[in-house]
Amino acid sequence: MSRILISTGDYSADLHGQFLIQELKKCDPSLFVIALGGIKLKSVSNLFLKDLVELDVSGFSQPLKQFFNLKNILQKIVFPQIDKNKIDAVILIDYYGFNIHVAEKATKENIPVFYFVSPQVWASRKWRIQKLKKNVTKMLVIFPFEEELYKKNNVPVEFVGHPLIDLLPQEPNALKIDGKIHLGLLPGSREREIVRHIPLLIETYKKLKSKYPQIEATLFEVDSIPNQVYENLIQKAGKEGLQELNRVRETDYKIRSSLTLALTASGTATLENALLGIPMVVLYQTSILTYWIAKKIIQVPFISMPNILMKKMVVPELIQNSANPEAIVQAAENLLANPKILAATRKELIQLRLSLGPPGAYKRAAQIIYKATS
Incomplete structure (x- = not known):
């Protein structure tokens, strides 16, 4: 060859x-x-x-x-x-x-x-x-x-x-105990996903921050999307209340693996989170036409790989109109207010590693x- x-x-x-x-x-x-x-x-x-x-x-x-x-x-x-x-x-x-x-x-x-x-x-x-x-x-x-x-x-x-078994740390990090809630915002890897999801995630973060002042949020960006795309979307969302929003582009998962909770667009990131043991709320918005077609032809009951692989709803999924700030805040609070559920979810997600070779x-x-x- x-x-x-x-x-x-x-x-x-x-x-x-x-x-x-x-x-x-x-x-x-x-x-x-x-x-x-x-x-x-x-x-x-x-x-x-x-x-x-x-x-x-x-x-x-x-x-x-x-x-x-x-x-x-x-x-x-x-x-x-x-x-x-x-x-x-x-x-x-x-x-x-x-x-x-x-x-x-x-x-x-x-x-x-x-x-x-x-x-x-x-x-x-x-x-x-x-x-x-x-x-x-x-x-x-x-x-x-x-x-x-x-x-x-x-x-x-x-x-x-x-392949993610090669790319991710071999052992998930221990939970970071510092009195803070480390929240990840993962809007997707395609520009259209990012345009739809960043305003939604930022509004959700602001609502959560008002209830949990100890939250520190990080927006995870991808290097295939120009920085200006993110800048414009953050500007449009209004920078008020975003002074403490961190923005990263990382390939080693060091920051991601320390998260308490992730708000994640459906895609590869959900499986990455699962293998890192990160509890999450999965969300997705798309065009009306794509959503209508998907409803007609998709034959699996879940959209995120962790739930598909485990054949049950381990992490909450919010799709289209259900993916709104109020619903995402509620799903996040269900986890944040229940440390035992948060820990059990983390433990269950980590078990997925055993099935992937x-x-x-x-x-x-x-x-x-x-x-x-x-």
């Missing part, structure tokens, strides 16, 4: 791609990487084709709005690269709507396709499994139940473990790809 194409389109998957490529380069130092993704994949690629992360395409309405743009990227950028380069393998990370077309093209050209981090076919649109079966050499999945699902459908699959997901995935293509 000497030349690969790797493709993804969201922030978390971009990070996974970076670490996977680093492991692949340990297997093959001469590896030439052609990438579509974000700033993380760009940093480890030899030829970067397009920043798909900044397009911010997710949900159901955005792919429709970006349809012709994405089609042009495929036909004018991606497919010509596949045609003119001798590509030894294609690696796809989540981002099904775009990546399935890359898979179909690669399969047509007899190029092996490896899908690392499965699309959430178990949550909706299970018919996608048949397309994956036809166009993917092997699924490299990060949840044990995904391996079971693909095996039932005769799709080549291997559970490699969850040992460290080494990136290394195992890289070795599978390398051996299959060498």
